[in-house]
Amino acid sequence: MLNRGIGSWPARRARKTPDRVAVVHEDRTLTYGELHERVLRLAHALRALGVTRGDRVAYLGPNHPAFLEGLFAAGALGAVFVPLNTRLAAPELAYNLADSGSTVLVHAPEQDGTARAAVAEAGVPHRIALAGPDEDGGLGYEELLAGAGTDPVDEAVAPEDPCMIMYTSGTTGRPKGAVLSHANITWNSVNVLVDTDLSGDEVTLVVAPLFHTGGLNMTCLPTLLKGGRVVLLGTFDAERVLGLIEDLRVTYMFGVPTMYDAIAARPRWATADLSSLRTLNCGGAPVPARTIATYLDRGLAFSQGYGMTEASPGVLFLDREKASEKAGSAGVPHFFTDTRVVGPDGREVGPGERGEVLVHGPNVMSGYWGRPQDTEAAFTDGRWLRTGDIARIDDEGFAYIVDRAKDMFVSGGENVYPAEVEDAVLDHPAVAECAVIGVPDPVWGEVGRAVVVLRPGVRADRDDILGHLTGRLAKYKIPKSLVVTEALPRTPSGKIIKPAVRDAHAPAPAEHPHP
Missing domain, CATH: 3.40.50.980 (Rossmann fold)
Structure with a gap:
């Protein structure tokens, strides 16, 4: 051919x-x-x-x-x-x-x-x-x-020709299209086949949306490459997922933590026949320790990983053999992928120290669609992709993601970049200044909180300002709460100091993994 x-x-x-x-x-x-x-x-x-x-x-x-x-x-x-x-x-x-x-x-x-x-x-x-x-x-x-x-x-x-443009929100407030080549997607699939031991008799339940690289490239395409069977579910329903696992003898699935929590919360969770499952892969958002424990206690192989759209998405993966021993870790690099964890000086950090995760491999994108400057800025030395996420490595080389990109937060498995939301809030005539931060939420992991300064002599309430965003932004991006303040902390150059906003208006985030 x-x-x-x-x-x-x-x-x-x-x-x-x-x-x-x-x-x-x-x-x-x-x-x-x-x-x-x-x-x-x-x-x-x-x-x-x-x-x-x-x-x-x-x-x-x-x-x-x-x-x-x-x-x-x-x-x-x-x-x-x-x-x-x-x-x-x-x-x-x-x-x-x-x-x-x-x-x-x-x-x-x-x-x-x-x-x-x-x-x-x-x-x-x-x-x-x-x-x-x-x-x-x-x-x-x-x-x-x-x-x-x-x-x-x-x-x-x-293989080097562009195959797909996957849009991922950017910190500038406008989404950027990550260009994934045929080789990127093929090598990511090969990584999955090697690291999860997929077989030709795999029955993969694809319940995570295919428009995300996790649902498409971590489960669906590797299964089709191997000649297995993919079961497509249009919308997530925890009860139906349990039923499909039993009826179709599902062997493999991927989901974000909120999905797995919802499944485990169903009354039939304790008695459902889950014996066909070989691997449950979790990612896309911080995985609470209680979620990991729930599935390990049920005797299931619960693996987690860390990735990003720009890497097709697999970067790190914790295989099922280490799921219990290294619970909370995002694992080690996928087979054909390499990572480095570096400090501000560009040198690799030692065990236990924190640094930014860099990734290189045949699964890493060629660049952003129509954005040569953004592409250049995304790579170090033109080779290593900067993730913007912070990790520490233990003595055995297992990575623990302890912080995330500068301002982005994750709500229900969806990345939310505050700059985009802030731009929309600032379009409201009553708002003079705005900073959006992520705050903990028991269901979605995190949700947005808008901290605003109103124009002098103008009054507006939460429903008025946040209601202004309906139809302009996806629902998951719209903040769930709003705080009105007298002023926002800024640097001498006029930039909003986000850490100071968080300190004043949100509880300090607990340190936990971000697979």
């Missing part, structure tokens, strides 16, 4: 195991042979719309076979896939669509209104609706596939 990217995976799997089940979604199953045929049809349909090498194809919707079909079809054409976060508001989606220059958006019925608004604002030429054609010019997904051919598609795609 000329195509050496992941767009060739369905064809390569179909020639090896065409009758093996690849995807399960609700009451529908697709074999590898059927998946390959649908990918070919979609590739031909996209080509008929003018999609060629390098063009961007976006997808908006919950976990669904069409997500994977879109990813592979784009890869078959040498195009670039752009997964979009379903939790974003229409203006945020429009920015991502315009920034990436996407020419096609495929979307699910649940996002119909948001998709139409975002496409109109961004000027995307083609909108494909999973629900079928509509009066606003949306093309029908299944109708397009039914009218397309199944002739082989074998474009020359190199």
